[in-house]
Amino acid sequence: MNMQAPDNFLSIEELTVEYPLQGGKKVHAVTQFTAHVRKGETLGLVGESGCGKSSAARAVMQLPRPTSGKVSLDGQELTGLRGSALQKARRRFQMIFQDPIASLNPRMTIREIVSAPLEIAGIGTRADRDARVAEMLETVGINAEQAMDRRPHEFSGGQCQRISIARALALQPDLLVCDEAVSALDVSVQAQVLNLLEKLKKDLGLTMLFISHDLAVVKHVSDRVAVMYLGRLCELADAETIYRNPVHPYTRTLLSAVPEPDPDAPPHEMNLVPGELPSPVNPPSGCPFRTRCPRASEICAQEMPELRYAAEGQLVACHHPHLDGK
Amino acid sequence: MGEIILDVRDQKTAFFTARGMAQAVDGVSFTLERGKTLGVVGESGSGKSVLSRSIMRLLPGNAVVPGESKVILNGRDLTRMSEKELRRLRGPEMAIIFQDPMTSLNPVLTIGKQIMEVLTFHMGMKKRDARAKAVDLLKAVGLPQPDVRVDQYPHQLSGGMRQRVAIAIAIACEPDLLIADEPTTALDVTVQAEILDLLQRMVRERNMAMILITHDMGVVAGRCDEVAVMYAGRIVEKAPVRDLFHKTRMPYTAALLSSIPKVTDPPHRKLDAIEGRPPDIINPPPGCPFAPRCKYAEPACDAGKPALEGGARHQWACIKPLGEEVAA
């Protein structure tokens, strides 16, 4: 595949994640997912439940290693690492999770929580680590002096998420994976944390993988966006393009379903063939979206469409993309 | 113009907690007409869910409601009724749909049995008639293969389907008032659109009144006739939906609208985040609860809680409301 970006800082190739079930069946969470992210870029990953975006994120983090496929960060192949080599490499990529309070050990103090990565990496003395913890907490907007010796239950969701961010950035990673990082937060707090993430990304030169089901949020933080359905990549393009001119029928459906905070906006036309989301244990043959796609035809059932360029910088996997513009 | 189904007067609900009294709802009043949908928007801690439970009189043991609060449904005061009388009303006159259909449906009973339960208890139907009606209701809410699904268990259905079942149960006895408490928050966005379409259709076809509670301004914009914005247990702005978005008066509403990312925005726009956090309802600040976070606040704002003022259609609780036109 001929990618425009010369430097693939984060390279995900043919990522496949399958979970075994009883009776020999498998859950096909992610199938042959390929994407490349430039250094300092944010790739947004959207889709509805069961699309595999969280599984893909965890596979990138090697938590656990994907069933097959390759993930490389800055040239180093992560999927091939084992044991202490992997442990050492982990300093370069970190993750923020959806549930801010469950992300922190309720029995530990904030100081212990944020210094844990430093401790594990064996960096610095106790005093050095404390200083770094204080520095990180202040960077994310938490008053270090007041917070250090308290426990997570004394903080709000937004503050807990900030603490998670402080912990994730303590070792100055290159890659930050955000798995629905703002989905559990109140609307007004969401904006604060999103602004914080944007600022930190710029200040620290982070590369980000941002997973969310909320299209508006994803558009906000991403440079490029990948749309997933039932474990497969449907469309990958830069943020503005994918929202203004989506080409894959599923992307169009998704966008038309988003309720806009404007009472004068025309009512949506979703155009979905009525039916249920197929099970990831038994995905449809060929293109997984064909069972609900208004443009499906015979070839869609026979052959999985290849990822091709629909326009410059816009990749789509569809036999009948909306190339006509609207 | 229409018949007033619900009249809530000065609803105050407090909870006794280890740290003191938490005033979850602090003096909410509104009326609702038949055929209309009222959207109640707020973040967590705004009191919107407690309000819905206060109207349905489904409060836990440590809740305290003073005597002045009244909830008048179809002309009858619910606060004066016994639990036995209320049980007779829940179903035929008022019904509620909750956020998580997995926990609001009984996992060990078939869907059919759960719908039939409501029909036999309230309408005295025989089992055979109730079952036929159950299948009809499932068809009405758009559940595919209703005659097969009626004998299935909740875990065999997807989230969207379960919520349809919850709606079927709610409308089974043709209530006048339907409260939907975050009905689509746990659902995918495509399913959300379908469920909201269904709710709107039900309200129209059965001429009900609906209270739609949500934190999502997008949902409110497209689905409600009137919107009430709640903050710290009080209604801080109430207006017809277009006026709320285009003639916003309360700074909180405006701040909320400009802090949410929208699909129509360009990427990486810096969001106008509201600083600070929602107030502690156990120890609220004196004066306007939004004052500590409001960029227009002045010393007068801390003096006392502003009362709702304005016209018959559009009211706001602010001593310095915003001007006529605010870019939404």
Place this chain on the structure above:
Amino acid sequence: MADVTSSQQRSDTTGKPEIDRNALAIALHKKSRRFGAYFWIPMVWLIIVAIACIFAPFWGLPPADEIDWSYIQSPPVEGHPLGTDNLGRDLLSRIIWGGRVSLTVGFAAPFIGVGLGMILGMIAGYYRGWADEVIGILIDAWLAIPGLVILLLFSVVFGGSIFMVCVSLGLLFIPTAARITRAATLNYAGREFVLAAKAMGASDFRILRKEVFPNIIWPLVAFILIDIPIAIVIEGSLSFLGLSVKAPTPSWGGIIAEGREVLSTMPHIAMYPTIVMFLTVLSFNLVGDAIRRRLADVREGAI
């Protein structure tokens, strides 16, 4: 700069008329959060028993196996506050020394059982897979063997030292402790903070020690509190049957057994140790319940 909410601050709510309607409910709610009489009265008894037994050598009691020929089978008289048994040994002394056995077994057996069970449970719950299967089969097999048979076997094979009694009783507690630990470990091991620790490159041992262990300890504490009185009762039954510590070491069950023979003529021999044992077990149960209730409240507040 975000500030931090303070915990545990009571606000001033006196004088509001709306609250009176539910004053009863509020008062009851408050009451359940303090340690009341149901805690302190049994606690006092336990402290008395503990001090009496721990400092047994210092009370100047006649030795437990010393026979006083002048007062055989005697009800309480001077020099023998609780009388003597059918061999003329001072009952109070025997009960106090017997208490040492009961308390030792009562504490040691649950701790041994929970200690070993906890390790098995953590391994099963954290690693899952075949470790979980193997340990599960072990536990099921263990539970299938009647406890009495095991205790009999141990007593016969290993003799009657107090150490053996503690170990054999402790073994009986392992399966349940393992199951409790496994369930608690499953609950916490799936949470994001454990995943976050893995993402940081923490070793499994570190995760089990620092992330999982501090969280699963609470249900185990509750379990230990339930087990202490159970262990005392089992030990009492064992010594009644002569399967616990061997004579002449006194034990409550043993004294009761001796008193059984002369129950019609000298009921005091069986009665006093029975009363003491009953009060002690009841007290442990009451204190344990109060602590468990408090723990549940605390944990809810913390999470």
